[in-house]
Amino acid sequence: MESTRRYLIYYLVYKNFQLKYKHSALGFLWSFLHPLLYLLIFVLVFSKAFPSIANYPLFVLSGLIFWVFFSNTTNQLSSVFIRNASLIKSLNIPVNLYAFAELVSELMTSLLGLIPFMLLMGFFGMNVTWNLLWIIPFLVVYGAFAYSLGLILGSLNVFLRDVAILWNTINPAIFYLSPIAYSIDIIPARYKMVFLFNPFYYFFKITREILYEGTFPDLHTSLLCILFTSVFLLFAIWIFRKTHNGFISNL
Amino acid sequence: MNPNTPIIQLRNVNISYLQNRHGVFSLKDFVIKASRLSPFVRRTVLEDISFKIDKGEAVGILGRNGCGKSTLLRTISGIIKPDKGEVVVNTRLLPLLALGVGIELELTGMENIRIMMALTGQYSRATIKKYTESIRDFSGLSEEQLQMPAKMYSTGMLARLAFSTATATQPELLLVDEVLAVGDKGFQEKCYERIQELRSSGTTLVFVSHSPDELRSICSRGICLDDKRMIFDGPIDGAIGSYLNLFHYTPRHGHTGE
Structure with missing residues (x-):
């Protein structure tokens, strides 16, 4: 059964890729161009606003590319069961495979996108050392975090279609509430508290340590990320288990 | 496995859906209807269904629209779990329900064949390659047509693609949900032929249709x-x-015309 799952995921991912890039001339390049356009805007608009941040392009990139991954993954996952409704209703394969295949597709896109970005970050003065490999365990935890949230949204969205729309709407708000284009140092002390409840504060702290500052990820922060991701993942699995039997009659 | 074991066995099966009471699919509806305790209601679709189907049998399922025929097929294929009773299906492959599901209109016919075969349990590249030949022959679609996106296909061509793919692999169990009505006369005859062929080689068939x-x-x-x-x-x-x-029809007899 394990190898069956592997094959099914392989073909679902294959399908995702074919569907996604079939009709665009630039195809795969888009996953690279999209964050690049954002970067350009940020550099033009904000680098003057935050003169205290050294090497602003590298600073932004080390948060931005991971945000783009998160935002794409959760948006895709929030509608994954609806998009696959006809298959879910007529094929007896485990429903969570559709969600997992979506995560794998997004992870692959991001990993491939990471290559040009690494080059770009090297150009902006990133230290190229073995230290950068810390990004791999980071992606495992971060991927699990995005998957958890996406699975919760996707499951609820089957019953209440507003969930995906709502998520699409508040997505940009979370972006601006997270320290991506700015550093938490510019936040007045009495508001800093708020950021302590934002998971991205911790995640981007780690990516900045790895990619921007060129140091090891902080142990305390890393453990905290692993802890709340695990809690989140368990909660997501619980929600999925509670709801997935009702998918068929509501799709 | 004992050859006398029925391929499908249902014992006192009850199926119910947790159904959205008012078709509440948006938050607005939800708030408006929130006065009720739960927006969901359990609706029984099938009650106390028991039967056995032996290997190689061809069974037709009839009934009014919405009487639970498709639900019954979904139960057999394991997509829906019964609330009560027992469903035993002794088959290795995942049966495909309604032909044509899973066809992605944006992808080419060839890509669709590959994906559909994989999703129904034929994974290895070699197997897929082996069967694509016979699918091409049977569907009568040209190499050029198979390289076109499926959205450019006519309804009949889609049916050809779907039927050929679903039956190419000599499935042990074929569940068919009202599909043979599409396709032109020539292809329909080919479909019947293929079904007879599958039957004589031991495929079990469960068939939903409204056509006597x-x-x-x-x-x-x-x-x-x-x-x-x-x-x-x-x-x-x-x-x-x-x-x-x-x-309330009475079957017509030969002398009615006189």
Whole structure:
């Protein structure tokens, strides 16, 4: 059964890729161009606003590319069961495979996108050392975090279609509430508290340590990320288990 | 496995859906209707269904629209779990329900064949390659057509693609949900031929249809459903009779024209 799952995921991912890039001339390049356009805007608009941040392009990139991954993954996952409704209703394969295949597709896109970005970050003065490999365990935890949230949204969205729309709407708000284009140092002390409840504060702290500052990820922060991701993942699995039997009659 | 073990066995199966009471699919509806305790209500679709289907049988399922025929097929294929009772299906492959599901219109015919075969349990590249030949032959679609996106296909061509892919692999169990009506005369005949071929090589067939002629030519046994229950299980002619009775038809006899 394990190898069956592997094959099914392989073909679902294959399908995702074919569907996604079939009709665009630039195809795969888009996953690279999209964050690049954002970067350009940020550099033009904000680098003057935050003169205290050294090497602003590298600073932004080390948060931005991971945000783009998160935002794409959760948006895709929030509608994954609806998009696959006809298959879910007529094929007896485990429903969570559709969600997992979506995560794998997004992870692959991001990993491939990471290559040009690494080059770009090297150009902006990133230290190229073995230290950068810390990004791999980071992606495992971060991927699990995005998957958890996406699975919760996707499951609820089957019953209440507003969930995906709502998520699409508040997505940009979370972006601006997270320290991506700015550093938490510019936040007045009495508001800093708020950021302590934002998971991205911790995640981007780690990516900045790895990619921007060129140091090891902080142990305390890393453990905290692993802890709340695990809690989140368990909660997501619980929600999925509670709801997935009702998918068929509501799709 | 004992060759006498039935391929499908249902024992006192009850199926119910947790259904959205008002079709509440948006937050606005939800708030408006929130006065009720729960927006969901449990609706029974099938009650106390029991039957056995032996290997190689061809069984037709009849009944009014919405009487639970598709639900019954979904139960057999394991997509829906029963609330009560037991469903045992002894087959290795995942049966494909309604032909044509999973066809992605943006992808080419060839890519669709590959994906559909994989999703129904044929994973290895070699197997897929082996069968694509016979799919191409049977569907009558040209190499050029198979390289076109499926959205450019006509309804009939889509049916050809779907039917050829679903039957190419000599499935042990084929569940068919009202699909043979599409396709031109020539292809329909080919489909019947293929079904007879599959039957003689041991494929078990469960077939939902509203066409008495179609059922008579393919199936030897029929199950008629009405009001959530089985009202007939026996020879196909009897099942068709009890189906027509639902609409108060009396079968016409030869002398009516005079």
